[in-house]
Amino acid sequence: MIPIITAVAGVLSALASISTLGHNSTAASSASSPSDDAGAPVAAFSDALKSALDRVNDSVATADVKAKAFASGDQSVSLSDVMVSLEQANLALQAAAAVRDKVIAAYTNIMNMPV
Secondary structure: OOHHHHHHHHHHHHHHHHHHHHHHHHHHHOOOOHHHHHOOOOOOHHHHHHHHHHHHHHHHHHHHHHHHHHHOOOOOOOHHHHHHHHHHHHHHHHHHHHHHHHHHHHHHHHHOOOO
């Protein structure tokens, strides 16, 4: 994996463990869950973050495949397609890095709150 995706995956696992701790403490104190209200399950934050990271990883993999195909001389892949896919992957990585920074800042702020 790309180092930034590995770092974000680490943050994701930390958030998932925190979410599990919070869910266990609230489950004991309340009888109904958020999914009981509408009848449909509520998507967890960690699931949404994981799917977003998977989309970023797919974007990078697609750009890599196109760049390798172009470099090997494949006539079906144009230079403009390669450049567009590389730029999309670059923007996706920058967005993932920005989200990672915001999540880490929020986590740090929460951990520094006096109880």
